[in-house]
Amino acid sequence: MNESKGVRDAFDAIADPTRRRLIRLLAEEEEVPLHELTAQFDMGRTAVSKHLTILKEAGLVVDRKVGRETRFRLNAVPLREVQDWVAFYSKFWRTNMFRLEQLLEEEEE
Amino acid sequence: MSLVLSVDHEYKTTIEKAWTYLTDPSKLAKWVLENDFKAVEGHRFQFRAEPNEYWDGVINGEVLLVDEPNKLSYTWAVGEEKHTVTWTLHDLGNGKVNLHLEQTGFSNVHGLEGARYGWGNWTSQLEKLLAQ
Numbered sequence: 001m002n003e004s005k006g007v008r009d010a011f012d013a014i015a016d017p018t019r020r021r022l023i024r025l026l027a028e029e030e031e032v033p034l035h036e037l038t039a040q041f042d043m044g045r046t047a048v049s050k051h052l053t054i055l056k057e058a059g060l061v062v063d064r065k066v067g068r069e070t071r072f073r074l075n076a077v078p079l080r081e082v083q084d085w086v087a088f089y090s091k092f093w094r095t096n097m098f099r100l101e102q103l104l105e106e107e108e109e
Numbered sequence: 110m111s112l113v114l115s116v117d118h119e120y121k122t123t124i125e126k127a128w129t130y131l132t133d134p135s136k137l138a139k140w141v142l143e144n145d146f147k148a149v150e151g152h153r154f155q156f157r158a159e160p161n162e163y164w165d166g167v168i169n170g171e172v173l174l175v176d177e178p179n180k181l182s183y184t185w186a187v188g189e190e191k192h193t194v195t196w197t198l199h200d201l202g203n204g205k206v207n208l209h210l211e212q213t214g215f216s217n218v219h220g221l222e223g224a225r226y227g228w229g230n231w232t233s234q235l236e237k238l239l240a241q
Contacts, residue, residue: 086215089114093210097118100130100140100208104122 010078013058018043019051023060026074033069114212124200127208128178131196142168148175154183164188185212 014020018041025040026032037052038045052072055061060079063072120127130136132148142156152172160166164187173193174182182195192214199207 086114089212090116093114093116093212094118096140097116097208097210101118101120103130103136103139104120104126107126108121 008054008057010058010060013055013060014079016051016054018048019055022048022051022055023074026061026072027076031071031073033066033071035069037072114210114215116210118208118210119201120206120208121204122206123204124178124198124206127198127206128181131181131198131208132175132177146170146172148172148177148181150175156185170194190215 014023021040022037025037034045034049034052038048041048052061052063056063058078060075061072062075063070065071130140132146134144134146137144137146142158144154144156146152146154146156150172154170154172156168156170158164158166158168167187169186170183172181172183174180174195178198180195180197182193185192185194192212195211195213197209197211199209201207
């Protein structure tokens with residue numbers, strides 16, 4: 001199994017507010033070095049690293065070494081998959097609820 | 110974890126009439142799916158969609174809560190994925206009724222698929238992200 005993907009459930013990964021904030025920060029830029037991410041939080045570098053590791057295990061974050069620093073970027077693909085199932089039911093109910101509106105109007109006539 | 114799909118729709122009708130469309134099997138069939146629903150707590154029923162090669166088309170449900178004409182809740186199970194669907198009706202006056210749907214219990218059974226998050230700003234952030 002690919003170590004950077006599918007090891008951890010994306011739901012678990014984004015359940016934590018720190019990790020959601022990390023995703024937002026990463027979404028704003030192409031690639032962010034660890035020290036810049038750490039500077040955004042009250043917690044230490046190790047704690048931020050741990051959160052990034054969890055995101056990495058869920059396939060949401062990709063890292064690479066550039067010289068002595070590690071840079072992180074977002075991989076939004078698993079989030080899109082999360083959205084698919086929502087989108088399905090959202091569309092299902094919106095369509096049905098619109099149909100109900102038509103039924104109620106017909107009944108009025 | 111709390112994952113919630115939430116949809117609202119406003120109707121020109123009475124709360125009583127809206128309630129019949131949520132609970133009467135023949136009326137329900139006209140806008141959701143064929144079913145053997147009864148608004149009785151504990152009643153087990155099925156919604157039946159068109160079967161396909163991956164799915165027998167059956168949604169299994171059990172009525173959890175009947176509070177006529179305000180609230181109705183039942184389970185919605187497809188395979189191993191078991192959700193809860195809750196309808197809340199609000200009489201807005203002037204012949205208008207708001208129908209509020211909440212679907213909860215999305216899990217990771219289908220890999221990473223899931224529900225819209227009831228996490229405030231996060232939802233719009235996620236949508237922005239996905240729009241990129």
